[in-house]
Amino acid sequence: MNTTIMTWVERRGSAFIQGRIGPNRVGPLGLFQPIADVIKFIMKEDTYYPHVNKWLFILAPALSLIPAVLALAAIPFGPVIQIFGYQTPLQIADLHIGLIYILAVSSLGIYGILLGGWASNNKYSFLGSLRSCAQMVSYEIALGLSIVGVIMVYGSTSLSEIVIRQGGSFLGFIPKWGIVTQPLAFILFWIAAFAETNRLPFDLPEGETELVAGYHTEYSGMKFALFFMSEYIAMFTMSCLLATLFLGGWQFPPGIHELIYGLGLSTNILGVLHFLSFFIKVCFFLWCYVWVRWTFPRFRYDQMMKLGWKVMVPIALVNIIMTGFGLRFFL
Amino acid sequence: MSQILFYVVALLSLGCALSVILQRNPVYSALSLVGFLFLQAVYFVILRAYFLAVVQVLIYAGAIMVLFVYVVMVMNLSSDDLPRLHFKPVSIFLGGLFASILFYLFQSDKPITRIQALVVENNITEIAKLLFSEYVLAFEYISFLLVVAMVGVVVLNQRTQS
Numbered sequence: 001m002n003t004t005i006m007t008w009v010e011r012r013g014s015a016f017i018q019g020r021i022g023p024n025r026v027g028p029l030g031l032f033q034p035i036a037d038v039i040k041f042i043m044k045e046d047t048y049y050p051h052v053n054k055w056l057f058i059l060a061p062a063l064s065l066i067p068a069v070l071a072l073a074a075i076p077f078g079p080v081i082q083i084f085g086y087q088t089p090l091q092i093a094d095l096h097i098g099l100i101y102i103l104a105v106s107s108l109g110i111y112g113i114l115l116g117g118w119a120s121n122n123k124y125s126f127l128g129s130l131r132s133c134a135q136m137v138s139y140e141i142a143l144g145l146s147i148v149g150v151i152m153v154y155g156s157t158s159l160s161e162i163v164i165r166q167g168g169s170f171l172g173f174i175p176k177w178g179i180v181t182q183p184l185a186f187i188l189f190w191i192a193a194f195a196e197t198n199r200l201p202f203d204l205p206e207g208e209t210e211l212v213a214g215y216h217t218e219y220s221g222m223k224f225a226l227f228f229m230s231e232y233i234a235m236f237t238m239s240c241l242l243a244t245l246f247l248g249g250w251q252f253p254p255g256i257h258e259l260i261y262g263l264g265l266s267t268n269i270l271g272v273l274h275f276l277s278f279f280i281k282v283c284f285f286l287w288c289y290v291w292v293r294w295t296f297p298r299f300r301y302d303q304m305m306k307l308g309w310k311v312m313v314p315i316a317l318v319n320i321i322m323t324g325f326g327l328r329f330f331l
Numbered sequence: 332m333s334q335i336l337f338y339v340v341a342l343l344s345l346g347c348a349l350s351v352i353l354q355r356n357p358v359y360s361a362l363s364l365v366g367f368l369f370l371q372a373v374y375f376v377i378l379r380a381y382f383l384a385v386v387q388v389l390i391y392a393g394a395i396m397v398l399f400v401y402v403v404m405v406m407n408l409s410s411d412d413l414p415r416l417h418f419k420p421v422s423i424f425l426g427g428l429f430a431s432i433l434f435y436l437f438q439s440d441k442p443i444t445r446i447q448a449l450v451v452e453n454n455i456t457e458i459a460k461l462l463f464s465e466y467v468l469a470f471e472y473i474s475f476l477l478v479v480a481m482v483g484v485v486v487l488n489q490r491t492q493s
Contacts, residue, residue, distance in 0.1 A: 056362075097382050097455060104385045107393030111365065114397070118358065118404045126404075133401050137394065157455055 041225040049121075056119035061219065061226035064112020068233040071105045074098035075240045076160040078250045078275040080267075098159040099151065102241065103144055106196070109234065110136050113198075116227065117215035129215040131301065132198055138308040139195035139202075145316035146188035149323040150245050153181045163249030167257075175254050178246035184319045186246045188312055193238040195308065197231060199289055201296040202304060239285035240278075247281045250274035333377050340377070344370040357403045365396045382455050 048054065073093045095101050110133055117129020151157055154165045168176050179186045195202040216227045243249060252260060252274070260273060299307070347367035354360045368391040375384035462470050 095381065097385050100382070100385045100389065104389035104393055107389055107397075108369075110393070110397050111400070114400060114404070115362075130401065130405065133397060137397055140394070 038225070041222050044220060044222075046223065047220045051121045053119040053121060056115050058223075060112050060116035060119055061223045061230075062112070063115060064109055065226045065230040065233070067105045067108040067112075068230040068237065071102045071237045072233065072240070074101050074159060075237065075244065076163055076249060077278055078271050080271075094158065094160050096156075096158040096161075099147060099157045099162070099245075102159075102237070103140070103147070106234065106237065107136075107140055109230065112227070112230065113215050116219070120215070120219075125215050132215060135195055135198070135202060135304065135308075138305060139192045139312075142188055142308060142312035142316050143192035143196060145313065145320065146185040146192065147245070148316075149182045149185040149319050150178050152320070152323050152327060153178070159244055159249075163244055163251060166248040167251050169254035175248055175251070177248040177251070182246070182319070182323070184315065184322075186242075188316050188319070189245070190242060191307075191312065193242060194289070194292065195304070197234045197238055197289075199231075199235065200293040201299050203298060235286065235289050236282070239282045239289070242285050243278060243281035249281075250278040252277050337374075337377055340370050340373045344374075357406075358400070361396065361400045361403045365392055365400065368392045368396060382458060 048057070074095050076094070113132045113136075114129050117125040117127075117132075120126070150162070154162045156162055156165065162178075166175070166177050170176060170180070174180055194200075216224055219227060251257070260270070265273070344367055347363045347370060350363040351360050351367060354363060369388060372384040372387040372392070375381070375387060
């Protein structure tokens with residue numbers, strides 16, 4: 001669902017940025033274009049080549065999609081609501097190690113790309129998957145280290161716990177969100193999130209000008225669509241994580257919080273409003289993905305590695321030490 | 332329910348483990364090892380040691396094995412390139428040694444108490460408490476060892492480049 005809408009947003013958004021119209025034929029504003037795309041993907045011939053490694057070739061798209069979907073399970077979309085008298089949190093699995101779980105599961109997504117490239121037995125695919133592998137492993141470190149600061153400040157690895165502790169405000173108008181308490185971690189995490197999802201300016205695995213289409217060059221039909229979907233779902237997960245860790249998840253901004261709670265609404269309506277608050281934040285980050293994609297050029301490979309290892313990892317380490325001192329002396 | 336799950340996972344992981352050593356193609360071997368390590372995480376989930384399970388996936392399946400698979404794929408050896416090793420007496424001896432150690436461990440009925448800390452709810456705090464009180468020395472030793480290994484790798488790499 002999210003994928004189909006995002007493809008539409010991506011195409012219309014890119015057209016908007018480049019001064020084009022974009023897909024506008026199927027349905028109002030071209031909104032049914034994604035459905036047409038899905039039908040096209042399913043109807044398309046599923047091509048095999050004699051030189052591919054058949055089993056791994058079939059396995060790879062599934063291996064890249066499953067971790068992406070699994071990671072979504074731990075995202076808290078809203079607070080606890082009541083359905084037919086039952087207390088239900090708007091979260092599929094409230095794990096007390098939710099944050100580490102998401103990191104672990106999304107680190108498995110590499111295998112899909114790696115296998116896809118290798119099984120295709122094509123030099124472009126293979127180069128693409130090697131690049132992607134090196135890139136994701138490197139940026140995972142910066143990603144993990146930047147989260148440590150957030151865990152230290154909010155004292156929990158459970159995502160729902162972190163969101164609850166981001167409620168309230170300093171001086172009545174500055175929210176206690178991660179972006180205020182951990183601005184450096186926010187920037188690092190955001191950059192690493194772009195690299196982890198293989199999006200521009202870090203889309204070296206599929207750099208069209210160099211590698212045809214990267215690791216999925218040999219794929220067609222629904223198998224290609226699975227790779228495509230897993231990329232978009234990974235984007236969605238990363239946006240959710242950004243919103244959860246740094247923009248207070250489903251919390252309202254301080255002023256609006258008092259306003260809405262002053263109305264005396266029932267728990268369920270509040271739940272829906274909280275979900276909307278979360279959704280708007282996620283949409284902002286998703287739009288940034290599209291925005292950045294059509295704004296920045298691609299990094300060169302050595303530049304990207306230098307940024308990851310020589311800039312982001314040291315800054316993340318410094319951030320952890322600073323957070324430690326901050327917690328020791330100011331709280 | 333968890334018993335059925337245990338037997339299914341046990342069979343699967345045995346299959347994976349056998350395939351690690353029996354496959355001729357190194358890529359398949361490495362992939363079977365990934366599967367095996369992932370199934371080990373499932374054991375930890377059955378034991379309710381969620382933190383261990385997640386760390387198992389994150390470190391072994393997600394990081395270390397990715398590099399293994401990466402290297403094996405870059406070398407892209409076919410089974411003909413590999414020398415056929417004949418270490419039969421040695422391997423029988425080592426296998427026997429390992430089996431007897433395992434047998435000894437299963438025979439002795441020492442109660443395993445420390446594992447309890449890994450099983451309680453919210454075990455991340457419990458593990459942290461144990462690590463920084465009772466096992467703090469071992470913990471520091473291991474970190475020291477890792478730092479030494481890391482510095483060693485960097486030094487060795489630079490020597491080969493210049």
